[in-house]
Amino acid sequence: MADPFSTVQTELPRDRWGRPLITPPDGGDPVAYTRCTTFVGCLEDTYHLGQWQLRMAVLGMSRRKDLILAASAIDDPTDQYQKRKLNDIAKAAKDAAAGDAAANTGTAIHTLTERIDKGEGLGDYVPEEYLPDLKAYADITKGLAYAEIEGFCVNDALRVGGTYDRILIFTAEFLDNFERVNGFRLRWPGRNALGVLTPQGGEEIQPGEAAIGDVKTGHVDLGQGKIAMQEGVYANSVSYDHTLGTRSPLPGNPSKEWGVVVHLPAGTGSARLLWFDIAAGFEAASTLAKGVQGWRKRKDLTHVFASTSVTVQAGPTLVEQIKAATSYTALQGIYAMNSAKWTPGLTALATERRAEIEG
Structure with missing residues (x-):
């Protein structure tokens, strides 16, 4: 007889769309939660991203004559199979223009920063041109500790699940070093009487206090809203253990007001730490994003008030x-x-x- 305890579920189960399957708080069969990136992505302005992808596709076509020939063979772009072929051609064109190079580089650097934070080595070979990026990351985060790295959490009220990059802890070493370099103690951001964000306007940060952290290797200016919402949802979630279907408070009790982004633009050899207003982000996620998601699920917006059907006898084959x-x-x-x-x-x-x- 097979050992019923020999098979251990090590990976988070997901449905065919990649949504995490979560055991409800009161038990029962797992249900699909929306991925956090998808949930907050409904409010993201994708215009500039779309324009960039079009530029890369056009540039790539100019470099691949075989793709021009393949595209010229398409005679019905509405046909499902030919649409799929056009999608493949467009992706190949974008790749030919190195459209995915930045994404691949960013993913690799992101993985290496995780190894730095875990105290692991960088491996046998890291391209020399990226060593300044990793050195800048190590310098800017020196002294920070981590309550958790790549932890999965859920917000049951929103039925959202996702993986945060870090829960970082401000240590005495980090805070003392910040004061030594900048000449003042690090404080949480605050707001003035008009509600305008004022860096260093809040309470002085004490050793042991924590914040949700995120590592970004690309542009952050155009994605501020999405980042703030995503970190806000994480900060207002609970840790989830899929092997037991249980929940627990987030380690470190991170701030629900402010999150941190380590901005490490790939290939620049520079890094900076950014505060993000995740209280505002969570408010948007729990009202605007939830409203948009609900609106998209509406199936009661149209009603038939007249109909007819005609049967046409098929002609000879x-x-x-x-x-x-x-x-x-x-x-x-x-x-x-x-x-x-x-x-x-x-x-x-x-x-x-x-x-x-x-x-």
């Missing part, structure tokens, strides 16, 4: 038409009307029928 033809001219007419879907088998059948007619 091509085989039947060929067999019923009474002259070679009739056979030629059948071919002329159906040349686009003519097959060798129909040619053979028409030749046989012609012989019968003329014999």
Whole structure:
């Protein structure tokens, strides 16, 4: 008899769309939660990203004559199979213009920063041009500790699940070093009487206090809203253990007001730490994003008030038409009307029928 305890579920189960399957708080069968990036992404302005992708596709086509030839062979862009082929051509063109190079580089650097934070080595070989990036990351984060790295959490009220990059802890070493470099103690951001963000306007940060952290290797200016919402959802979530289906408070009790982004633009050898207003981000996620998601699920916005149906009797098939033809001219007419879907088998059948007619 097989050991019922021999199989251990090590990976978070997901449905066919990649959504995490989460055991409800009160038990029962797992249900699909929306991924956090998807949930907050409904409010993201993708115009500039779309324009960039178009530019890369155009540039890539100019470098790949074979893709131009492949595209010229498409005669019906509404056909599902030819649409798929066009999608493949567009992706290949974007890749040809190194459209995915920045994403691949960013992903690699992101992985290496995780190894730095875990105290692991960088491996046998890291391209020399990226060593300044990693050195800048190590310098800017020196002294920070981590309550958790790449932890999965859920917000049951929103039915959202996702993986945060870090829960970072401000240590005495980090805070003392900040004061030594900048000449003042690090404080949480605050707001003035008009509600305007004022860096260093809040309470002095004490050793042991924590914040949700994120590492970004690309542009952050155009994605501020999405980052703030995503970190806000994480900060207002609980840790989830999929092997037991249990929940627990986030380690370190990170701030629900402010999150941190380590901005490490790939290839620049520079890094900076940014505060993000995640309280505002969570408010947007729990109201605006939730409203948009709900609106998209509405299925009660249209009603039929009149209908009719007509049954059309199917005409004779091509085989039947060929067999019923009474002259070679009739056979030629059948071919002329159906040349686009003519097959060798129909040619053979028409030749046989012609012989019968003329014999």
